Amino acid sequence: MIKAYSISLGALLLGLVLSLVFGSDLAFQRQWQLISGVEPEQFIDFAYLYSLLPRMTMALMVGASLGLVGSLMQQLTQNPLLSPLTMGTSSGAWLALVMLNLWVPLDIADLSAAAAMIGAMFAMFLVIAIVGIRNLSGLPVVLAGMAVNIVLGAVATAIILLNEQFASNLFIWGAGDLEQNDWFWPLWLAPRLLPAILIFLLAPRVLSLLKLGQQGAAARGLNVVPMFLLLSVVGVWLVAASITAVGVISFVGLISPNIARRVGARTTSNELWLSCIIGALLLVFTDLLANALSEQIGDVVHSGIAAALVGAPILIVLCQRQLRAQDQLSLSLPQSRLRWRNRYYGLAAFIIALIALLSLLGQHNAGSWSLAIPDAFNWLLRWPRWLTAVSAGAALAVAGCVLQRLSF
Structure with a gap:
């Protein structure tokens, strides 16, 4: 595991260095001077301090939180295909924030995180209601999550189109945008991610017991349902806060835990920590890809779009590899008594x-x-x-x- 941590942290450091190299024309000496507290003098200095550095900070925080929540969801349900995307929480939070932006715009600063939380919880419980609490370990929950994503995303898009004169900027936010103009959003997000400490403190023991099954965990004194709900609420809160700050960024929470397991994470604690690091790593490099594509095509490519370009093919591969016998059975065409007649x-x-x-x-x-x-x-x-x-x-x-x- 030391090797896996070393490679992941080294790759993350490399991504940050590349972001500094390609994101600013300043020499490293000048960059260090600005970080050390030297007053900015030129526009390029201000762009470095108030655009590039906040953007890198947001990529680290959001990527780490999405990777952590993805690992938490996958271990809670023993389903390697679950993530904030496939559980529908991302679209639920987005819809709630769109409604808040349009109908209660004066209170958005105070209510945005709470609204996103409510929307994400609604979407998650809707998916659970569709498939059942005992059917979270197979492919049907992923299909239900995708269906909820499509429905809620369509409703949000329809609301934006019907209020185009007030909501044209929400399309950009819905695509996942790490662009920053100051330190407001990093400072806003940082304290709201502190509940992640609860995951690192409580989740390892709970997740280790859940590997024995619900009955085995209950026999060893674990209150399964309360702990499941508590950890789920904490995870959804982290997703809601991240979406409020940068919009919808897909697939990071899905890919990170799968990579962590493939590079050697065997214990629940190691998977949580490694998924957190890999999530930050993926979003940093995704942001680099988005910037490179923007320069090539001459138009803005948002980080959420770049994440979808990378993550969608990986989701297809994972679905093919994780398709189980019971999934084939549950997805077989239903028999109907009705017959088509001329x-x-x-x-x-x-x-x-x-x-x-x-x-x-x-x-x-x-x-x-x-x-x-x-x-x-x-x-x-x-x-x-x-x-x-x-x-x-x-x-x-x-x-x-x-x-x-x-x-x-």
Whole structure:
């Protein structure tokens, strides 16, 4: 384990050095002088002190907290595919913060962390309600989490689009943005991550006992449900605080614990600490990738997007490797007593025609709805949108049918 810690810390130090090299044109001597307290004089000095250093600090804190929470969730449920992303907590926190930003903007400074916490807890309990408390160790919980992510993310996006004049900046925040203009957010986030100490103090014993199963842990005196809820609430709080500060950054919490186990973490304590270090390492290098892509394409690529580019293929690989026999059984196509009959084609065609008629001819005027042939201008706006919706919906349905038939 000493070797794993040494390599991880060395790689993290290398990432920080590269961030300093490529993030600023200042010489190392000048950088050290500014860190030591020398007053900045030029714009490049201010950019270093109030943009680059806070950004690196946020990458360290957020990456470490996401890696820690990912390890905690995976060990609590004995499921290597769980993370703040796959449990839906990220989208829940984002939706809550979007609603707070739009509807209670004056209280956002005081209520943002609490709102994110409520949204994340709601999403997590919704996933647990879908799959059941005893089914958190397989692939179905990941699929349920992804479904909750899609639904809550769609609701948040719809709210933003309906309030575009007030919420255009929320799209950037939702993509995960480490950009900083001062030390406000690092100083705001640091004390809110202190509950992580509870995880390091309480979790190792609890997680070690849970490896024996719920009954085995209970037989050795562990109150399983209260400790599960306590650690889950602490983990969700860390995720909510991180999302409040930088937005949604995916896959760090999923990948870090899996890497920690592959490099030799065997005990619960070692996995927690190593996942914390690897999470910070991943986000630092992800931020480097985002900056490099931004320079190449001439536009801003946010860190959350870069994390998704790296993490999505890894999630697919992990799903393939972790698919178990019971997952295949639970995901098999259900048998239904209903049988498709030829007369259903006529019913389906009638429903489609009715919906098409309403979408093309429906008009809303003076608070009431009516059917009328649109004028030339409105017709040019409506029929391409209608045709796109029909084509996209049909294509997605066919693709889903083919993939499911090939898989099962």
